[in-house]
Amino acid sequence: MAAINLSVGAARLLKLFVGRGGPQSHRGPGKGAQRSRKSESGEGGEPTNTAADRTADHEDLGPRSTMSCVPVGVPVADDGAEACANCGKHGSDAVKLKDCTACRLVKYCGVDCQRAHRKQHKKTCKKRAAELKDEELYSQGHERPEGDFCPICTLPIPIPMDKNSGFNACCMKRICSGCDLAVKKQGMFDCAFCRTRYPGNDADALAMIQARVLKRDPEAIYYLGMKYFHGHLGLQKDMRRAIELWAEAAELGSIQALYNLGAAYYQGEGVQQDKAKAVEIFERAAKQGHIGSRHNLGCIEAEKGNYERALRHFLISAKLGDKESVENIKKIFMRGQATKEQYAEALKGYQDAVEETKSHDRDEAKSLL
Structure with missing residues (x-):
C-alpha cells in the first residue's frame, strides 16, 4: 500500500504546523494586487501582498463504530x-x-x-469512560468554525485556506480571494472588511498587531506568536515565546493556536516532546471543527494500525473539504481496510463541501493566479 498521507509524520506535521493549519502570512509593503502563493512556512521568506497583513488557516470520517454504548x-x-x-x-x-x-x-x-x-x-x-469519550470525539466538530468563513460573502473558504484567502492584521479577519479581488476592481486597496489602510512597513504592522494583543484579542496573540515562530516583522525568532503566546491565545479561544500547540508537542518544537498531550490537544481542536487537527488524529490512528478509528476521523475531515483525507481513505480502501461505500461517502462529502465554497468572484480570482 502506498504510504498514507500522514500529516503527523515529522516533516509532514511541520508543514501543517506552519502552513496548512493556518499560520498567518504578513502582507507587507508593495504595489499591485498580486497575491503570493507562499505561506509562512519558512521556505521562501515572508509572502508579500500589497502592503497588508494577510494569510491563511485551517482544514476533517465516517462509519460509526460498532462499540457498545x-x-x-x-x-x-x-x-x-x-x-x-x-x-x-x-x-x-x-x-x-x-x-x-x-x-x-x-x-x-x-x-x-x-x-x-x-x-x-x-x-x-x-x-464506559472510553466509550463516552469516543461518543463526544466523533459526534462533535462536523461543522467548520466561524473563522473558516469569509466575513464579507459569508461562504466557507476553500482548503487550503492559505492559497484561497488572506488575513488582515488590522481587524484579524480572513478575507477570501474573491472578495479581495472584488474590492480591488472597485479601486479600493485598503482592508476590504474594516477599510483600514494597510501598514506601510514592518514596524507599523507590528504596532498594529500589538495594539490588538493589548486588548487580549486571541487571534492577535496567536498571530504575534507566528511572527516569533518565523522571526518576521523585525522580531528575533523565538520558539519558546511563540509557544507562550499560543498557549495564551488557546486559553482565550483561538482554535488555530490550539492546533499549533498540538503540533509543537507532537514534534517537540520549543517544548519537551509529549505525543499523548499532543493528541489531547488535537482532540480539543478537532471537536471545534479544526480540519487539520481532525486529519492528524486520523493519521495518528492509521500509524498505529487502527484503521477503523482512522477512517472515522478522515471521513469527518473529508466532509469538511479536506482532499488529503479523501486520498487517505482511498489508500486504506486499496489496502482492504475500508469498504467501497465508505470511500464513496467520503468522496461525495468532499465534493459537496467543495461546491459550497464556490462563487463567481472566487473563480475569477483563481483564474488570475
Whole structure:
C-alpha cells in the first residue's frame, strides 16, 4: 500500500504546523494586487501582498463504530429507588447520591463508598469512560468554525485556506480571494472588511498587531506568536515565546493556536516532546471543527494500525473539504481496510463541501493566479 498521507509524520506535521493549519502570512509593503502563493512556512521568506497583513488557516470520517454504548445501569433498591453502588443506601433528602463522574453508570452516597467500590468497579468504569469519550470525539466538530468563513460573502473558504484567502492584521479577519479581488476592481486597496489602510512597513504592522494583543484579542496573540515562530516583522525568532503566546491565545479561544500547540508537542518544537498531550490537544481542536487537527488524529490512528478509528476521523475531515483525507481513505480502501461505500461517502462529502465554497468572484480570482 502506498504510504498514507500522514500529516503527523515529522516533516509532514511541520508543514501543517506552519502552513496548512493556518499560520498567518504578513502582507507587507508593495504595489499591485498580486497575491503570493507562499505561506509562512519558512521556505521562501515572508509572502508579500500589497502592503497588508494577510494569510491563511485551517482544514476533517465516517462509519460509526460498532462499540457498545449501552449503560450497565445504576443499582436500584427493591422498591425501584436508586441506591449507592457500594453500601446500597437509598437516595433521599438526607442521602444525596452522586454519579461516578468518569462513567456515569453508578452512583455513590459519598467519597468513602466510591473508594471502597473502586476495585470492583474499575474495569467497567474505564470501558464506559472510553466509550463516552469516543461518543463526544466523533459526534462533535462536523461543522467548520466561524473563522473558516469569509466575513464579507459569508461562504466557507476553500482548503487550503492559505492559497484561497488572506488575513488582515488590522481587524484579524480572513478575507477570501474573491472578495479581495472584488474590492480591488472597485479601486479600493485598503482592508476590504474594516477599510483600514494597510501598514506601510514592518514596524507599523507590528504596532498594529500589538495594539490588538493589548486588548487580549486571541487571534492577535496567536498571530504575534507566528511572527516569533518565523522571526518576521523585525522580531528575533523565538520558539519558546511563540509557544507562550499560543498557549495564551488557546486559553482565550483561538482554535488555530490550539492546533499549533498540538503540533509543537507532537514534534517537540520549543517544548519537551509529549505525543499523548499532543493528541489531547488535537482532540480539543478537532471537536471545534479544526480540519487539520481532525486529519492528524486520523493519521495518528492509521500509524498505529487502527484503521477503523482512522477512517472515522478522515471521513469527518473529508466532509469538511479536506482532499488529503479523501486520498487517505482511498489508500486504506486499496489496502482492504475500508469498504467501497465508505470511500464513496467520503468522496461525495468532499465534493459537496467543495461546491459550497464556490462563487463567481472566487473563480475569477483563481483564474488570475
